[in-house]
Amino acid sequence: MTTAVREAPHHNKLTCYTDYKCRRPDCVQRYNDWYRTRARALAAGTWQPLVDAAPVREHLHELHAAGITPHRIEQITGIDWCSIRLFTQPHLGQGRGITKRTTPETAAKILAIRLEDLVPGRVDATGTRRRVQALAATGWPLSVIGSHIGMAAGYARHLAHREAVFGRTAQAISAAYDELRNKRPQRNGITRPVVKRTRTHAARHNWAPPKYWDQHPGAIDDPDFEPMYGLLRAERIAQDAHWLITTNGLDRDQAAARLEVSRFSVDRALREHPQDQAATSRQALAA
Template identity: 50%
Template sequence: MTRRTGEPPNHNTLTCYTDYKCRLPECVARYNDRNMARIRAQKDGTWNGLVDADPIRQHLLALAVENIGPGAVAYTTGLPIQTIIDFTRPRRDKRRGKRHRTTPEIAAKILAVTVDNHTRGRRPAAGTHRRIQALAAAGWPLIHIAAHAKLSRPTPSDLLRRETVFAGTANAIATAYDYLRNKKPERHGVDKVQADRTRNWAKRQNWAPVSYWNDRLDVIDDPHFESMYGITRRELIAQDANWVMRTTGIDRQAAAERLGVSKSYVEHAFRDHPEYAVDVAA
């Protein structure tokens, strides 16, 4: 099972509220402050507004011709990959079309990426791992993933053991993932027995499926994003109670009040997950 280790970095960013559904008072306040700052800027007339996204779309298409895909642009600019993808393709869930307007800051970052200055070399392997794992959970054997990514047969297995990957390899896996993620393996040359065997293998590893990442493509490449797939609410409470108690020195009763649960719930959570259990942090 995927677990959080150490102090969860999400408590220092807006993803704590938006992705983890955290409702610690300080995290809610951070989210509200961000929204209020935007509203005040709009009222004061200092909000920069939005610009036409068509020049960005044409720029991204030109980069794609040079084999510089969304992953490379995202890594170079520091923007979420879904932000880049939204300029050229509608969301697969069909709730949103292609992005037609964006902020001047995002436009400037993307338009600054060129064939000469885009990030080369190695990058964190988190996104590559997650894409391979999600395809395996869908029933795609590693040898088929390798074939679609135009990589050698043992490469995906090897990539799962690496902490960093070459940018070109990461882009190849990302391209294969985007093509395969909504296709059934059995309808595209994979034997049913082989597909089921791969699904069962991925299930034993507790790998997050494609459906989990469909709503989190903006963080799929973020090595600091911690997947909550397969983790129960009780385990989350145990982790958050542990974190709150260690960082503030409060006891279980106070931690329970901050987390919006009863003291007995925290105690049951610690009982079920003793690796997180503390009484009063020093």
């Protein structure tokens, strides 16, 4: 299914309510519980004020330099990786600056991570692959991206298709993405023909640019998120209808209503894209 613009990447943090204006009942309840708890603590004089985030930022820089990614830190601390990244770099897509103050609890969790206890291994390459592809969609050649992080050009080309990479590589590509995404290749030594050829290659493979990922916060690293960039409307309807029918058990009329299109549009989309229709039929027979 296509993720709505400004959809929260999670629904288990206060940022869902405060930053993404989510008003799901459970998210509103979570915020209200936090607010009441804070009010009681303030009244009792036990509320802990925010602390300077500089020590946390310095510690994160050390972890990142050793190849420990924000996603690995999220696994260890339970703190959302987006919040972790904001300690060291702003989120330009959302207009959010670097975190300067944080809660004592968050600071303690991050500062408790000891580098000697962690050995960077191989991690899922979804985010790395999509970042490389996004830069290519803006005209950055894969070989240049590789040389930018000190990687052989030949190996760098494989990153657009890898399933797993080392943690150091994932972190290096993430940093390169944040640095290069807002720069124009032609103003940084890349010739016009090379830029055009790179963009054409990316368009042929439906590689989504950074602007697309900005519309889906957190999705660039989510292996379960299926990007719909570059697909024709009929293809999107076919894929979404297939998902609703096979996963949610809806019939075609119900799927059409959910997608806010006509039953005719669903039938035509599945007819024009028989691979989705065939998959839907197999699922229905199996059920």
